[in-house]
Amino acid sequence: MKASRRIVIVEDHRIFRAGVRSELGESIEVVGEAGTVGEAIPLVIETDPDVVLLDVHLPDGGGQAVIAGVSPERPGVRFLALSVSDTAEDVIAVVRAGARGYVTKTISGEELTEAIHRVADGDAVFSPRLAGFVLDAFSSGEPIRDAELDELTAREREVLRLIARGYRYKEIASSLHLSVKTVETHVSSVLRKLQLSSRHELTRWAAERRMI
Amino acid sequence: MVDVGTIPARDRANGVVAGVAAGIGRALEVDPTLVRLLFALLALAGGAGIALYLAAALLMPDAPGERRGRVRFAAGMTLLLLAAVAALNGLGLPWFVQLSAVLAAGGAFFLWREQQRVLGGVLFVTAAVVLFTGGGDSGAGVPLLTPAAFAGGLLLVVGPWLWRTAQERAAERMRRVRSEERAEVAARVHDSILQTLALIQRESADPKRVEQLSRRQERELRSWLFPEGELFKDDTLVGAIANAAAEVEELHGVRVEIASAGNVPLDDDSRAVVLAAREAMANAARFSGADEISVYAEVDGDGISVFVRDRGTGFDRAAVPLERRGVSESIEGRMTRRGGTATISSTPGQGTEVELSLPRKAS
Numbered sequence: 001m002k003a004s005r006r007i008v009i010v011e012d013h014r015i016f017r018a019g020v021r022s023e024l025g026e027s028i029e030v031v032g033e034a035g036t037v038g039e040a041i042p043l044v045i046e047t048d049p050d051v052v053l054l055d056v057h058l059p060d061g062g063g064q065a066v067i068a069g070v071s072p073e074r075p076g077v078r079f080l081a082l083s084v085s086d087t088a089e090d091v092i093a094v095v096r097a098g099a100r101g102y103v104t105k106t107i108s109g110e111e112l113t114e115a116i117h118r119v120a121d122g123d124a125v126f127s128p129r130l131a132g133f134v135l136d137a138f139s140s141g142e143p144i145r146d147a148e149l150d151e152l153t154a155r156e157r158e159v160l161r162l163i164a165r166g167y168r169y170k171e172i173a174s175s176l177h178l179s180v181k182t183v184e185t186h187v188s189s190v191l192r193k194l195q196l197s198s199r200h201e202l203t204r205w206a207a208e209r210r211m212i
Numbered sequence: 213m214v215d216v217g218t219i220p221a222r223d224r225a226n227g228v229v230a231g232v233a234a235g236i237g238r239a240l241e242v243d244p245t246l247v248r249l250l251f252a253l254l255a256l257a258g259g260a261g262i263a264l265y266l267a268a269a270l271l272m273p274d275a276p277g278e279r280r281g282r283v284r285f286a287a288g289m290t291l292l293l294l295a296a297v298a299a300l301n302g303l304g305l306p307w308f309v310q311l312s313a314v315l316a317a318g319g320a321f322f323l324w325r326e327q328q329r330v331l332g333g334v335l336f337v338t339a340a341v342v343l344f345t346g347g348g349d350s351g352a353g354v355p356l357l358t359p360a361a362f363a364g365g366l367l368l369v370v371g372p373w374l375w376r377t378a379q380e381r382a383a384e385r386m387r388r389v390r391s392e393e394r395a396e397v398a399a400r401v402h403d404s405i406l407q408t409l410a411l412i413q414r415e416s417a418d419p420k421r422v423e424q425l426s427r428r429q430e431r432e433l434r435s436w437l438f439p440e441g442e443l444f445k446d447d448t449l450v451g452a453i454a455n456a457a458a459e460v461e462e463l464h465g466v467r468v469e470i471a472s473a474g475n476v477p478l479d480d481d482s483r484a485v486v487l488a489a490r491e492a493m494a495n496a497a498r499f500s501g502a503d504e505i506s507v508y509a510e511v512d513g514d515g516i517s518v519f520v521r522d523r524g525t526g527f528d529r530a531a532v533p534l535e536r537r538g539v540s541e542s543i544e545g546r547m548t549r550r551g552g553t554a555t556i557s558s559t560p561g562q563g564t565e566v567e568l569s570l571p572r573k574a575s
Contacts, residue, residue, distance in 0.1 A: 106467065106469075127471075128469055128471035128506060128508065129469070129470070129472075131471060132471035132472045132473045132508065133473070135473035136473040136474055139473065139474065161508070161510070164471040164472075164508040164510070165471075165506060165508040165519040165521055165565070166469065166471075166507075166508065166521045167521075
C-alpha cells in the first residue's frame with residue numbers, strides 16, 4: 001500500500017469534482033476543492049498538498065495562472081493537468097507553465113490514482129496524445145540550437161512511442177528490457193526538454209495560449 | 213456653470229440698454245463690460261454690432277425658459293442676417309460672396325434642424341449659384357469655390373441621412389447575425405443534445421448504452437465547436453482514422469483513444485491503411501473483451517505506422533477459428549497489396565496489438 005497523498009482538485013464543474021473524488025483510490029486524500037483561479041491560489045498555499053489536479057480551463061483564466069500564483073510560495077507543490085480538449089496548444093502550454101503531467105478527463109479512476117502518485121513522486125505523466133504531440137514537435141527538421149534540450153534521444157523516442165501506443169510504464173519497461181525506474185527517468189527527461197526547449201513548435205503552441 | 217445648450221435670458225435688472233450684455237455675461241460667467249466692448253467693436257464693422265445687439269434683444273427671452281413669439285423670432289433672425297451681411301460687408305467681400313454665405317448659413321440651419329431639409333437644400337444650391345454667377349463677371353479665384361460649395365451643400369443635405377442609414381444598417385446586420393447564431397445554437401441543442409438527454413433518461417438502466425450515447429454526443433458537439441481541429445478532418449490520415457474510431461465506438465460501445473504524430477493527406481495508399489486500421493479496431497472491439505482500444509498513428513520520413521492495441525483476452529493465432537482468420541486476412545491483405553505489412557502480436561490474457569506499416573514510396 002502506497003503512502004497516502006494529499007491533493008487539491010481545481011476544476012470548475014462541481015459534478016466533475018465529485019466524480020473524481022469518488023473514483024480516486026483510498027490512497028488519495030482530497031484536502032480541498034476550488035472552482036476558480038482566485039479560489040485556488042490561496043487554498044493551495046494554505047493546504048500545501050502534494051499534488052494539485054488542475055483543469056486547463058478555468059472561468060477566470062487558464063490553469064497556468066494557478067501554477068504561476070502558487071509556485072513562488074509553495075515550490076514543492078506539483079501539478080497534474082487535466083482537460084477535455086486535448087489540443088496541442090493547451091497541452092504544451094500548461095506543461096511548459098510547470099505541470100508535471102497531463103491526462104484527459106476520460107481517464108479511469110484507477111489510472112488517475114496511479115498518475116497522481118507518479119506526479120507526487122516527482123515523475124512525469126504523459127497521456128498517449130501528449131506523447132504524440134511531443135514526438136511531433138521534436139521531429140521537425142528545424143536546426144538544433146541546443147542539442148541537449150532541442151532533441152530527443154533514441155531511447156526517449158522509443159519510450160514516447162510506446163506511451164503513444166497506449167502502453168503503461170510497466171509494459172514499456174518489459175518491452176524495452178528496462179526497469180520501471182529507468183522508464184520514469186526517460187519520461188522526466190522528456191518533460192524537462194518539453195519545458196525548457198526553445199523549439200519553434202513548442203513556443204508557437206505556447207504562444208497560441210498566450211503563455212509567452 | 214456655463215450652459216451652452218439654451219439661449220440665455222436678458223438681465224434687465226443689471227442691464228444698461230436692454231440687459232443683453234448683462235444676460236450674456238452672466239450666462240458665460242464673464243464681466244458684462246467685456247461683452248459690451250465686443251458689441252461696440254463689432255458696431256465698427258459696418259454696424260454689425262448694432263444689428264447683432266438688436267437681434268439678441270429680440271431672440272433672448274425676457275425671463276429664463278420663456279418662449280419667444282413667432283414674429284419676434286422672425287424679426288430677430290432677420291436682424292441676425294443683417295448683422296452677418298454688415299460684418300461681411302465690413303470685411304470688404306464682394307456682394308455675391310456675402311449673399312451666398314448668408315444663403316448657405318440659412319441652408320445649414322434648416323438642414324441641421326432636420327426640418328424642411330428641402331428648403332435647406334434649395335438655399336444651399338442657390339448659394340452656390342449666386343457664388344458661381346457672381347464670380348462669372350468678377351474674375352478669377354471665386355469660380356473655384358463653386359464646386360466646393362456644391363459638394364459641401366450636397367454633403368450637408370445627404371450627410372446626416374447617409375450616416376444614420378449606415379448606422380441603422382450596421383445595427384440591423386448585427387441583430388440579424390446574432391439572431392441567426394441563436395437560432396443555429398438552439399437548433400443544435402434541440403436536435404442533438406436534448407434528443408440525447410431524452411435517450412439517456414430512457415435508457416439509464418443500461419450504463420453501456422448511456423456511455424455510448426454520451427460519447428457520440430460529445431464527439432458531435434466537439435466537431436461542431438472546433439471545426440478547425442486536426443481531428444475529424446476527413447481528408448487526412450489522422451482525421452479518417454478518428455472518424456473510423458468514432459464509428460467503431462458507436463457500433464461496439466467501446467472507447468477508442470487516439471494519439472498521433474504527423475499526418476498526411478489521404479490518398480489510395482493511406483486510405484488502405486485507414487481501412488485496415490478500422491478492421492483492426494473493430495476486431496479488438498468485438499473479440500478482445502477490452503473496453504478501451506488505443507490507436508497511435510505516426511507519419512515520418514520512413515512512412516506511415518498505425519498501432520491498434522487492446523488489453524483484452526488476446527489469442528493464440530494457431531487456434532483462431534477460420535472466419536476470424538479471414539478478417540485478419542483483410543487487414544494483412546490490404547497492407548501487402550499496397551506494399552506494406554501488418555504484424556499482429558497477441559499474448560493470451562494480455563491483449564493484442566496490430567501494427568500496420570506502409571513505407572514511403574520513392575517518388
